[in-house]
Amino acid sequence: MDHAYAISTLEAFLVRVNNHLSLIAQWESAWEWPKAPDDLLLQEVQARRIENAYKPGLGDYEFTVNEQDHWDAARRAAIGALGRASTADEYAAFLRPTSPSLAADALHPWVWEPAAPLWAAEAHQDAVLAAARTVNRRLQQKLNRHGIGESTLCMQSFDPTSPTEGKPRLRFDGDRDTPTWKARQEGAKYLSAGAFLGIRNLAAHEEQVTWTQQEALEYLATFSVIARWIEECTVEIAT
Known part of the structure; x- marks a missing residue:
């Protein structure tokens, strides 16, 4: 009305x-x-x-x-x-039922620490980009792989197939023979790759995006999830 x-x-x-x-x-x-x-x-x-x-x-x-x-x-x-x-x-x-709020300073430190000063300056696009770049660097460091695109690295890192020479994998804990474990690996693989393709690339290559503050915060939260997965997983190398 x-x-x-x-x-x-x-x-x-x-x-x-x-x-x-x-x-x-x-x-x-x-x-x-x-x-x-x-x-x-x-x-x-x-x-x-x-x-x-x-x-x-x-x-x-x-x-x-x-x-x-x-x-x-x-x-x-x-x-x-x-x-x-x-x-x-x-x-x-x-x-209206009371809804939970998302505390930005409770996001993963790989995300919020680089984003915080830019967010305070209301540079939300730059804040998301800084967070994405930091998460990518942390992934590169954990796998000791550099010079490879973010989305490609994510696709290879979380892939449930066995690692190969020079291409280590990230592995969640749990029984690897279960559908749940395989689904989690595949989910992390595509979500992380999609975040870099659909969020990071837009923030990096568009002069100015039309994101609202809420949308930018949700994108930071997406990278926070990816950061937690990267930190949680163990590295598996080819033997």
Whole structure:
């Protein structure tokens, strides 16, 4: 529901209603009371629909022959709807289940330490790039492999097949004969490679990305997961 539209419409309606009631109050006899102009009657139709949208039946006050009573009822209904529209967002937030928050400084240190000063300067793209580069360097150092592209290195490092000469592997703990272990290796292989292809490369080669702060934080979290996997795994070399 467009609460801003509802608030604007109801406020404009209330101004007109109050003005009309002020005119009515200037006359003692009901026979002398001015009738509502057509444009006010049109505004009332809009207001009634909005009132019923916020509370079914709120806008269904009865038309009366008494002009003052009618517009008093219209005023009360509009105020009731305006109160609901004005507090709708706060009320929804109050009722929304409390969600967990992601603490950036609790991300893996390979990610947050290089990213922190850039993030503080609101250079979120550079922060993600710095984190990705650091994770790649740590992977290179752990495997003693340099001069190879990040995504290719990830694909080879987590590959569940046996290591070959010059191409060591990263291995999670656990029973390697189980589907779970094999799935974890394959998952790490493709997620890590995909992160460098889809996140790091974009941050490095686009002059300016359109990431929101939330999106950039999620990308940092992705590299944090990869960093934890790299640190957790043991290195297996060809024998």
